[in-house]
Amino acid sequence: MNNLLHFPDGSSRVALVTGAAGGIGAATAHALARHGAQVVVTDVEQASLTALAASIRAAGGEASACALDVGDPLSWQQAREHVQATFGNLSILVNNAGIDVVRSVADTTLADWERLFRVNSTGMFLGTQCFLDDLHVAGEAAGVRSSIVNMSSICGNIGVAFQTAYCATKGAVRMFTKAAAVEFGALDRMVRINSIHPGTVDTAFAAQCLTELGEAGFAPSPAEAREAIRAAHPIGNMAQGDEIADAILFLASDLSRFMTGSEMLVDGGYTAQ
Ligand SMILES: NC(=O)c1ccc[n+]([C@@H]2O[C@H](COP(=O)([O-])OP(=O)(O)OC[C@H]3O[C@@H](n4cnc5c(N)ncnc54)[C@H](O)[C@@H]3O)[C@@H](O)[C@H]2O)c1
Known part of the structure; x- marks a missing residue:
C-alpha cells in the first residue's frame, strides 16, 4: 500500500471502476486500492463483485461493491448515491466495461450493433455525465484535477476485420474523450479525461x-x-491485466497531471508496425 492516490492533505481519493468483475477491471480495482484509493467496484455480474471487494479489503485496501449496468441511466444514479453514501465525492472514474462480437459486416445484426454501442460507448457517456459535477467538486476542493479514464482499444485506432462494430464503439470512445477534454478546458472543469488503448x-x-x-x-x-x-x-x-491496470493507475494519478484528451496506447508495439 502506498499513497500515490492520496490528496495533498493525506486523505484518500474515491474511485469507481465499471466492469470490475472482469480481467482488466479487477486488476485495476486492486491497483487503485493498493495505491491508497477507496474503490467502488461495479459490474452487472454481482456474484463475483462481493468476493472482489472482500479480496481488496483482505489485502489492506478499502472497497465497496455496487451493481451497475452502464447502459442504464437509472443504474448510474443509484451508483452515484452509493458512492456518496459510502465514501463521498468521486475523484477517479474508470469507464472500463465492454463487450465484443466477432462477425463480418454482412452478418452483424442491428441488435449486435446496438448492444455493443450501449455498453462500450453509451455507458462511458452516461458515466461521465452522471459523475461530472462530483468529479469537478472533488477536484476544486483538493486543488488537483479529478481523472476519467475511458477504455478504448487498439481497435479505436486501427481497423480489425470481423470486429467492425467493436472498432466503431472504441473509435467513439476515443473521440468523445478528446471532445470532452477540450470542453472541460473551456468550462474550467477540474477534470481531466483520457482514453487507454490496450493491445490484446x-x-x-x-x-x-x-x-x-x-x-x-x-x-x-x-x-x-x-x-x-x-x-x-x-x-x-x-498483455496481462495488471500491465493495463498500471497504465490506468498512471492516468488516474497526478503523475499524468498534464495529460487530458490523450490516447494512451499500451499495446506491446502492435500499432507501431
Ligand atoms: N481483453 C482484451 O484483449 C482487450 C483489449 C483492448 C480493450 N479491452 C477492453 O477492456 C475492457 C475490459 O475487458 P476485459 O478483457 O477485462 O473483459 P472481461 O470480459 O473480462 O470484463 C468485462 C466486464 O464488463 C462487464 N459488463 C458487460 N456488460 C456490462 C454492463 N452493461 N454494465 C456493466 N458491466 C458490464 C462484464 O460483466 C465483465 O465483468 C473492455 O472495455 C474491453 O473492450 C480488452
Missing part, C-alpha cells in the same frame, strides 16, 4: 474473441488464432 489482453474477453475467430473460420483454429495474435505483438506476448 489475456482475459476471458480475449479468449472468447479468439475462440469465435477460430469457430467462424476466420482463423484456422482457436489455438492458431491465439498464436497469431501473440506473434502480432512485437513485445512477444499478450
